[in-house]
Amino acid sequence: MHIEEKIYTYITTNNLIPKNCEVIVGVSGGADSMMLLYYLAKYKERFKIKLRVAHINHMMRQEASSDMEFVRQTCKNLGVEFNSLESDVEKIARAKKISSEECGRQIRYEFFNSLANTPTTKIATAHNANDQVETMLMRFLRGTDVRGLRGILEKRDNIIRPILCLSRDEIEFYCKQYNIEYKTDSTNMLSIYTRNKLRLDVLPYISKHINKNIVHTLLEHRELYKEEEEFLQSYIDICIAKYVTYDSSSYNIDLIAFNLEKTYIQKKLILEVLVKLIGTSYNISTKHVNIAIQFVNSASSGKKLDFPAEILLIKTSHSLVFTNKHIAPITTCSLQLGDNIFKDYTITLTKLKNISKTLLKPHENVYTKYIDYDKIKNGLQIRSKLEGDTIKTPNGTQKIKKIFINNKIPLHKKSQIPLIVDENNVIYIVGYMINCDYYINNQTKNVLEIKYKSHTP
Missing domain, CATH: 3.50.40.10 (Phenylalanyl-trna Synthetase, Chain B, domain 3)
Known part of the structure; x- marks a missing residue:
């Protein structure tokens, strides 16, 4: 199948881009995002969309400013609105005491969402199949469950990934075929970041010495993990409707009902509530969930357990309370x-x-x-x-x-x-x-x- 038709089939099958909607494309200047920008600009009439671009200068590389100007000029040539943000990611990351990778991710999505003009606006990111495999492997190594092994979703809320179906080789081939110029991030070749280590060292080693089809194998199993998670999620939704309540600042799980569930379901419920409170599963590992189960089984009423992202678990005589550690008082x-x-x-x-x-x-x-x-x-x-x-x-x-x-x-x-x-x-x-x-x-x-x-x- 031709690459363009492959993308179109993927977008329509997963209903990623409704007609007459606004699409904001996150463009760094790299091959992936430039390819996505050119494709959507070429077929914006076919999809009946209004196209805009968002670019962030993370101020982490000497060439960052020239990359921003490159994307700006490309947008001018394509007749696409350009929006940019300069943010000292490393400085902010130090202040927040989080990794620069996570900080950059947070800043990107905050900026993207700030540009959205309507509730139907879609934010398109250029994640590809190789990113998918790296994400699945990284989550497995850090510790995750079936939810994490689904990897990057085709869509989540207003975020869409139109080229998740393409490999990095296909993207580079497309860029070469249509003479699409792009920039290469020099930090992508440094093994100082976790994802880079997987891309540059771990996956090539597995492919050479263990499973030459590792990318295909993981992508194939992802579909199985996705189906399993959908089945489990339907049961978890029933549990939440029956005995989980939310009261403005905390989630409360009925302890008697919770104790009647199998341990695996208990773990899924804890993870679900944590994700609802934090807004992401990024900093939550299987280790955290297992510690919570041990706490529930052994702690007496009134005891507390700290979680990442300033979340507190409190065990009472009749419930498990998940709340933010620093709840703001009512403003006078x-x-x-x-x-x-x-x-x-x-x-x-x-x-x-x-x-x-x-x-x-x-x-x-x-x-x-x-x-x-x-x-x-x-x-x-x-x-x-x-x-x-x-x-x-x-x-x-x-x-x-x-x-x-x-x-x-x-x-x-x-x-x-x-x-x-x-x-x-x-x-x-x-x-x-x-x-x-x-x-x-x-x-x-x-x-x-x-x-x-x-x-x-």
Whole structure:
């Protein structure tokens, strides 16, 4: 099959490029991305797409600036919009304490997504079949499961890989056939990076001494791993729907239901939740998941386990809680009459003039409370608990810290419980109690109804 038809068949079979959509192509100037750019520019009318280019200067090589100008000029010649970003990847990587490879990857996708004009915009990267094999082998050596052995996906969210079906040899042949000029990254020939070591040393050795068809063998098995993962994922989705909940900052797995599953399914569930929280499986290995299983089986209630990417696993008496180690407290914000809409909930304030006798009785709904409107002195605000906060109860003044302890509120949730305050006076601990100084009585003339509604099930 001709290379161009091979790409077209791959794109249409996997539904990578819908008609009338915008496609942003990540172009470094190398053979892979230049070949992809020329192909899409040649057939943009056939696909009915608007084409744009994104280039990043990682400031890691002397020739980086000239590469950027080369891509800029190519886009001008092709009549394609050019967008660029200069970013000191090594400096940022040191600050984040991550590898320059991972840092560069993060910066690339952040930049690509910042350029997307519509929800249907596609971001096309020039990964090829050789990249696929290197990725599969790298994940296997680091430790992964069937999900990782699927390698690079044809598409993920808005990201597409239109030439994943081509080998590096096919790409270079295409460039030669159509006189497509490209730049060669000098760092690709240095064995200082993991992927380069696999490309330059490991795979050639395997091909020469162990399996001359190693690339074909791995690609063939990838299809099997993909089918197995799809079957397993369907069961994991059922488990998540049944006994995994999300409450704005954390995922909670019902411990009783979790313990009834086979160990393999438990591992898959832990991995799934970690990926949902972190957004990628890049820094998660089989080792991390195995440590989590050991922790679940041996740790007592209240114990914690650190994960990569600032994730914390907390075991309680009835659940496994996966949360971000540094959860931002609620930003102090003024409340107005009507709907006050926040990311995870809405608080509705309604002033009532007609006092019903039923309002004088204790109100059972913990998320709807009534207070004496005229006792509010300075206007209401919402915020998280502060050190030293107290609330007036019928049994005297109590520290909110003690109330949280008595109600067995987990540590990771304490900063996420909204407090409604009148200057320094806590009026309402949402979901728990109101300040008795603001109770309504027979002398109350105006009532404020406070309703809290969560945006999550």
